[in-house]
Amino acid sequence: MTLAIFEEKGTPLENQGFTWRELVQKPISKLDDDAFTRVRVILMNGIENEALRFGHLISRFNGSLRVPLAQVRRVEQHQATMVNWLLGADHSPLETTIAYEQVAIEVTAAVARREPDEYLAQIYRFGLLEDFDHMHRYSALLDRLEGKDANNILQSYTDILPGRPTMVEHRAPEDDLRRPFDRATADPLSKLHALTITSAEYQTHDYYMNIGPLFADPLARQLYAEIASIEEQHVTQYESLLDPSQTALEQWLLHEANEAYCYYGCVQQESNPRIRAIWERMLDYELGHFQTVLGLFKDIERRDPQEVLSERLPDPFPFESNREFVRNVLANEVDLRADGTEIVPLDKESPASIAYRRRMNAEGSPSEIVAADYHWRPGTELSKKVVNL
């Protein structure tokens, strides 16, 4: 079943509201809920935060849209709160980091597998291998600092192995920009994918920037500084996929459609009934937002919105382990590098990136130090043997 985005009216904006008690509900269980419930919580917080960020940005450039933007943003703020507060406080910041990287790996892999445009699909595969490596570095830190096994967060859905080494991910800014999709010819799914991954990476960047200084350990502080820098590169990369010739309203309409699209996937796949009810409510709210923006789009731009989106949204991407796909990408594409907007073989890498990286790594590489000789083992590397299954 796909979502008939133009037909479904959802909850009218004026009927949307919360109490503080509703915003702060009991959290999911770190131990008993499925890891993909946590993946959905983190992803949707990222999607909501992107809605807020984008709404503020266009408000600075567009006086006539300020009132509806403020009205929709207020609801998005509370949606983001209700969703993000579902994470329990028994997750240490580092355990939550593991969950963020699981989102980055599994959602990017799902998108890469379904992306109809080969250039865009390659960009997702390229970024995927970098987040995959972050998982390995953070797992080493979790093991060696807190004495915890990252797999208790991952629940065996996601491998813990080195990817493209974090220390070689540092590139010159111009080598992180990619070619955008063409608004006139791109498949609507490509537009939704680019927004989804940009949103997820942006919140990951912001999360690392906020929690990095909470660590006392200087190695942890350096590692967060290093990986936050890559996340900024990733935001630069994915954001550059968005066609800059799209109008503000067109982009706003796509944002609302993407929120509905992602919540729809959550509703369809959620295993926790209490959380599914939250996704259903959020979906109805987003459909209401879409209708509001659709009205503005028609009134102001006087264009057919189906130039932007098809009548029905595509099938939601599956929230599932992409182990075999990721291993295959790892085996075949780990040595790829960037030169301008192109993904190139190792020996064709841009000299500017090599020079930039040499400078950043001149006094050592935290990601190399933390994971030196690190091999994930069930129950941490202090376990003397692999468990019997």
Add this chain to the structure above:
Amino acid sequence: MEPSTQVSMKNRTGLQMSPVQSKEMLETVEGIEGLPNPPEGTGTAMAEMRLEYINEADPLGTVPAPASAKGMVKTGAKMLTGNRPQVFMDKLAERCAFERGGTRLYDGLLTKFRARHDGGTAKPRKGNATEAISQTRLVEIRDQEMQHFQLLADCIEQMGGDPTAQTPSADTVGVQTMGLIQTISDPRTTLTQSLHAALAAELIDVAGWELLAELADGMGQKEMAKRFREALQHENEHLRSIRSWYESSVLQESGSAARAKA
């Protein structure tokens, strides 16, 4: 070693450091005419709101069910005799997590010790009590923590449990020990301040092993109880070492050297 406590005029906290501003701050305690007063209330609303959440809360999680009884059969472990073996399993997992985290805590303490004794900028002062701290002993304690972790992992497996699973009590010790990790891993804290964190860990550890040995008795696991009491003996020795290093260090720094020597 640099003393933990130095006097200076740099600390800006407390009322006395800024007498003029503080006098104005104190005007707000009695209230200032024309400015809003704090809201009325008895102060019980906080507890009432929290009670509402406590009453509605789900547990942190559950103890995983044993995959099968094959582990018990294979290892010939004695059948559990308690009514609620999951409590025992949860506590085994709790100590397992604590000992594993404890190993990492001592890794941090060893680094702090090395910084003070073989390469740090703050060299030990002659006669300082921390000179009595032995790296060999610290390594020994660290290794015993790791052995205890491995012992517990074996015991969980013997009971048909999964030593890699995180149970609710294992989860809570993770939360509880975050402050200890933060203290020891902070490059600014002294060895003495780090020892205080290790002391907290060892006090909890001793109590934990005492209870675990008693639980093993109650579950009819005599052999396990015996091994747990051996671990308890180690932990009591750890506690004695850490406590004596910590106390000596503080007493020496405070000038109470006589008691430190005693």
